[in-house]
Amino acid sequence: MKIKYVLFFSIIFFNCFYSQNIDKIYKKIQNKLQDDDIYLDLYAVNYYPAQAEASDVKTIPLYKGDNFAFEPGEGISYKFIYLNETIETDSLILVEIRKYTDASTTGEGGIFGSVGEASISEDFVVTFRDMQELYFENRSIYNQLLTTIIKLLRETEPQSLLKLDLEKDNKKSRGISAKDNLDYLNFAWVNSKHKYPPLPEPATGVRSVRRGRSQASTDSPFEVSWDIGKTTFFYKDFMDYDFSRISVELNMQNSLLNLHPWQTMTMGFGIRNLIFLTQNVKNMQNDFLIDTRIIGRFRLNTSGFASSIPFVFTEDPKLNVGPGIEVDLSLSRAFGFPFMNLYYSAGSEDVTTPYVKVNNAAYFTFSQWATTFSFYWNTNESRTLRFRLDVGAGRFDVIKATYGANIKRSLVYNSIHPLLKFYMNFVPEKNELFSASVRLFDSVIRLDFWLKILEFAPSHVVRFEFSQISSPLYRKLKPWENDGSSMVGFNYRFGF
């Protein structure tokens, strides 16, 4: 008798004892299924009442004693939620069944009839606990459900309920560098004062998302860039050919010398031609591109007011830049070589009329050349931070003319110097925000910086620009050099 009592009470006691532990685990799991809507690695497969009608399982006993029956009717569908095989589970595990009711087709709606837009409600009709109790207590029904799902999976693709965008969130420890012209084009679209054409739209007609450009801006027939140092102009109807684009340029600056605009005492006017060698602008990303500027340089006596211009902070210029022709080439990757830049300028070497003198002598520069390789890289796939490094050499001459009874001229400077320029562009979410560059040439550091401050439709952009040229590092100042200078200004861009 006592044994019977002990047995009876033991059953009750241990049943309650272990049930409490199991209840806690079920509660944890149910919590997770309800609250974690991003990381759950679950799948769903659709199940319709018609399929339920044809199936052997029409009702499912629930944990609390009720039964769940698949309802017929339009606008009602079900989803079986399951967990795929994992390292610790060697078979598919049913998790839940959810019911979806489309209110519009079921005739529900406001008092004036069905609501115009469909509203789908979701109910958890068979919970995880119900399903697990089915597994442990009613294995045959569970197995029938499992068989049903396996058959469904042969016919339909399951949906993943994982909400992580794994493709977007691919992380890499090192940055990337494009093998084609993409980095070169990205840089040009953001920094060049001449317009680069956008990438053409894909043949399917889906609008391509070219980095940083809206479709509205690329539709403008005009492109204009203006700042105190350079102005460029392009008009599509007259200047756009299948294999090249021509734009005009007016500038007051020199690409190589450590001088700000207006300090050079020259004005340049010429054209820029962007050539696609295969004559196919649609293949721009893989094409061989040549960006050419041919500028005629004229002398312009700005010596009187260069130091008085409110946006250029410098002493009076001391170096007379001679007139001539400038040729500036940028080549995309020919024969697998890096991107290459070539600059050459030469012209008449007339020293009879200097604009500025230093102690009865005048210093002139008539020819300059520079050649660099450009290397591009980015910190990540979204190319938020973009870098470029130009490595090369440059050279310019300085001729001293002494004025007396006769003009005596002598070559006082004619050295090749390494040329290094480092650029950084910050383009978050494809929005060109700012750029900075630092250049070392002839022991002088030049800093350039711009920041976008205004943008308004259709394609007007205003950037604040700043430039600083240092005094020479680790050597004495030469007679034709200024002890540093700064410049601030604005760049207005339209149609870029």
Add this chain to the structure above:
Amino acid sequence: MKKILLLITFLFTQVFFAQDAQQEIGDLKKIYSNLEYNTIAFDDLKQKWIISDPVFVREVFNKFVSKNALRLRGRALNQLTLIEKAKEVQDGNILIDLRKRYYDDEIEYFAFIPFSEIDNFEPKLLVDSVDDGFFLKDIVGSVVYGKLQEQSYFFSNLTKEIFDTKAGYYFDVNVDAVDPSVMFWSTTSDYRNKFLLSLFGKWGQDYIFMPGWYFPEMIVGGRITYFDVLSGDPDDYTYEVSFGTGMASHYPYVSIGNEQKLDKAGQSVYAKISGQALKYVMDDAEDYYIDLEVFTTPVDFEYSDMKFASTRSFFSIRNYAVFKVRKERLFNLFNFGMAKAALGISTYSVDEYKYDTKLKTFSDLRTTTDFMNKFEHFFFGEFGVEKGGGLVQYDITAVLGFNFVEGYLMGGIKSQIMLSDTFGLQFRIYQGLGMEPSTYGYRTTPTVVFSPVLRINY
């Protein structure tokens, strides 16, 4: 007998229900732990930190107490154990160890850990850890959970960052004043070999103990490097051939002392060949390299080629040659790196010139000296340690040379230290030992050369 039967009945019932429940609990735990997207490959990179603010630790611990959520080996604590654990928290000896999920901000690991266990690889925790952020939120509440996520308290960040220094062969730009180079083209002709084309600069010559700007010419030229099988180490080439020419260079700073002692007196050419020559004649000789460098000045400058402002005399190193045999990966110094060593011989010739601005002449002052007598020779040896990979890379080598013509020693260190193989510093210092500087007018001692280094490699 009855008592034994009662006991057996009791135990049997317990075991029966226990087994059944354990089976169910085990299955449920497996499902629970597999609900999430598995990111085990990123476990060491997930955001990890430790909370050491004792007041905040108490607050969180008390949340666990009030929710009766403390467990030790799966079981709830009894009163005595709770008091014991609470005492450790009160003494301030308990930290909280946390880890976030990889793709979002939810916490995936939470544990109370005694301070004494913090340096153990598998620490003994105060109580069982919580491996689900949503369960943790249920225990501590959304406000405290939010604070844990935001890290708005005193904490120690232990998030690991990857420092990857594997070599790339698309381009390699090495910007420094002493050994700049730009690898701009590469190709593979067979299986996994590699040809690289580079432009290089070389300022100074370590093995005649005139590093950097103490040598009056910067050699610039081109180089071809060949790997018979691509290597993860860019210095592990099969052979390398370089040609170049010298360009006049000067001290990169305004001189406040004596003027530069050495200058360029003609147009020079340079050649170097380096490679694993011995592996073709000996087995297991891949780590042996033979280097031969030759520098000569076949063309003399004229007076008009020199641009000094006033009359001066100066010395010029017109020729040098270096022959060196080195062994890489001599032995493993484990965390400190790999040892390497080299022996070699170098020779150089010294000429003396006078540039006279009044007479407008540029003349050799040592025309009576026999050509071979202008040469001085060094035996030299070097021993160094090199470490790659990880966050910090370095190459530190001690060099010692004996000038067996004049009988003096030169010794010093050349080194390069890099961070992530991207930013770094080169440094060289050489000192003469038993050498009278006045006797050797062309030498400066000590010589110190340094340069920042920037490397971009893809």
